[in-house]
Amino acid sequence: xxxCRECLDxxxxxxxxxxxxxxxxxxxxxxxxxPPCISFLNTYKTTSRLCRESLTQTEIPEIVQIKxxxxxxxxxxxx
Amino acid sequence: MPTQExxxxxxxxxxxxxxGKEEAFDEIVKIYQRKIYxxxxxxxxxxxDAQDVTQDVLLSIFKKIDTFQGKSAFSSWVYRITLNAAYMxxxxxxxxxxxxxxxxxxxxxxxGFQQEKLLDWSExxxxxxxxxxxxxxxxxxxxxxxxxxKVVFLLRDVEELSTERVAEILDLSIPAVKSRLHRARLxxxxxxxxxxxxxxxxxxxx
Numbered sequence: 441x442x443x444c445r446e447c448l449d450x451x452x453x454x455x456x457x458x459x460x461x462x463x464x465x466x467x468x469x470x471x472x473x474x475p476p477c478i479s480f481l482n483t484y485k486t487t488s489r490l491c492r493e494s495l496t497q498t499e500i501p502e503i504v505q506i507k508x509x510x511x512x513x514x515x516x517x518x519x
Numbered sequence: 520m521p522t523q524e525x526x527x528x529x530x531x532x533x534x535x536x537x538x539g540k541e542e543a544f545d546e547i548v549k550i551y552q553r554k555i556y557x558x559x560x561x562x563x564x565x566x567x568d569a570q571d572v573t574q575d576v577l578l579s580i581f582k583k584i585d586t587f588q589g590k591s592a593f594s595s596w597v598y599r600i601t602l603n604a605a606y607m608x609x610x611x612x613x614x615x616x617x618x619x620x621x622x623x624x625x626x627x628x629x630x631g632f633q634q635e636k637l638l639d640w641s642e643x644x645x646x647x648x649x650x651x652x653x654x655x656x657x658x659x660x661x662x663x664x665x666x667x668x669k670v671v672f673l674l675r676d677v678e679e680l681s682t683e684r685v686a687e688i689l690d691l692s693i694p695a696v697k698s699r700l701h702r703a704r705l706x707x708x709x710x711x712x713x714x715x716x717x718x719x720x721x722x723x724x725x
Contacts, residue, residue, distance in 0.1 A: 443630060445627045448633075452697055479637040479638065480637055480708075483637075486640070490648055490653070490711065491661065491672075491676060491677065492676055492677050493649065494653070494657045495657065495658070495661070495677045498556070498560050500556045501566065507570065508570070508577070511574050512545075512548055516544075516577060516578055517581075
């Protein structure tokens with residue numbers, strides 16, 4: 441039987457799918473008996489997704505796009 | 520993660536650029552400009568710096584393409600130049616705002632069980648998860664990550680590069696990438712949890 445501390449240490453490899461069968465099985469058994477670790481697993485997963493979806497919204501502002509185009513045309517290519 | 524097609528296209532463009540074909544450079548700009556800017560912006564959190572970094576990187580690609588030997592993927596090379604340019608900026612600018620990650624790691628009792636009460640906010644409504652407030656909080660939390668953890672997190676979880684590629688770009692071992700990423704995720708999870716718990720508490724008071 442594994443404890444929460446071990447469970448959280450294994451979380452990364454669990455999500456990568458790289459745990460060996462036996463360890464994965466005992467981890468899943470722990471999840472069944474431990475709602476806090478299930479919450480932890482869910483929120484850990486959602487953290488990555490949420491951060492990705494928030495941070496990839498970065499678009500280059502239009503004015504910067506124009507400046508970059510100008511830079512490429514006049515500074516880089518005519519060098 | 521570049522697909523085989525993406526990698527083949529990169530290789531073709533690099534060959535053409537080395538042969539002096541300028542159109543190839545335009546294609547490279549089209550493919551990489553936004554990625555360079557986004558990574559630079561997430562590292563510096565400053566539009567002027569991100570613009571400068573993007574210009575520096577584009578110039579480096581153009582001028583130094585002959586030094587690219589193709590030992591790693593072209594995109595790895597581009598990410599590496601971007602990181603170097605962004606770090607140069609950071610060094611001249613702001614002080615490191617990073618915090619210690621230790622106190623944000625989970626706590627356990629003596630038998631190794633979790634001590635804190637855990638709210639599962641992963642199923643919260645999308646409007647809450649993707650609110651402006653949440654987005655701002657994420658930016659601030661990422662800014663607080665120590666540089667080592669931050670860059671791994673941005674490349675792996677935000678840019679979605681594979682663990683192997685992140686290791687290649689940063690010249691780290693795979694276990695080092697994993698442990699930095701795990702620490703970054705734990706820190707960010709905790710920050711988000713505090714945010715959503717506060718939100719839930721506000722809701723209860725109403």
